[in-house]
Amino acid sequence: AQSVAQPEDQVNVAEGNPLTVKCTYSVSGNPYLFWYVQYPNRGLQFLLKYITGDNLVKGSYGFEAEFNKSQTSFHLKKPSALVSDSALYFCAVRGSGRGSTLGRLYFGRGTQLTVWP
Template sequence: AQSVAQPEDQVNVAEGNPLTVKCTYSVSGNPYLFWYVQYPNRGLQFLLKYITGDNLVKGSYGFEAEFNKSQTSFHLKKPSALVSDSALYFCAVRDIRLTGGGNKLTFGTGTQLKVEL
């Protein structure tokens, strides 16, 4: 079975400060890991993914995430937050050993990021 935990329902940060949105995962094998962002009343948009290779992954809008295998974590980060980054963020995982139809991702419950002036 595969699972994802986002321990924080909400993260508040001041504009210009660094931000971190936490994600931990559980898979039997090695993971594919994803971050998505959702703006109000919209679908989810892809931010970045970790498949293999460098543990630091860079994505859209200045976001990056660090894969830590020993801690089974994939935290989302940004050096300097913007008010426009305020949104709902989802982490997702897939065990690369899973075969068959669907390629199902398992999503976390989401973290609401609020960036204030």
């Protein structure tokens, strides 16, 4: 069974400081991992993905994420936070094996990021 855990409901950080939003996953087979961002009253916007290859993945708006297989983690990071980064962030995993669940995403509960000036 696939699942995602985001252990922090909220993350607060000062503008200009580095930020980390945590995610751990459980999946059978090789994981396909994604980060999405959601602004109020909007759908989810894709940030980045890990499929295979380098453990450090770079994505949109200066975000990056580090895949750690031994810790089953995929934490989202940014070296210098902006006030405009304040939003709801979702980690998701997609199973890569055969079967009817292929393609569907399993989301965490989300982490509200607040960057204060």
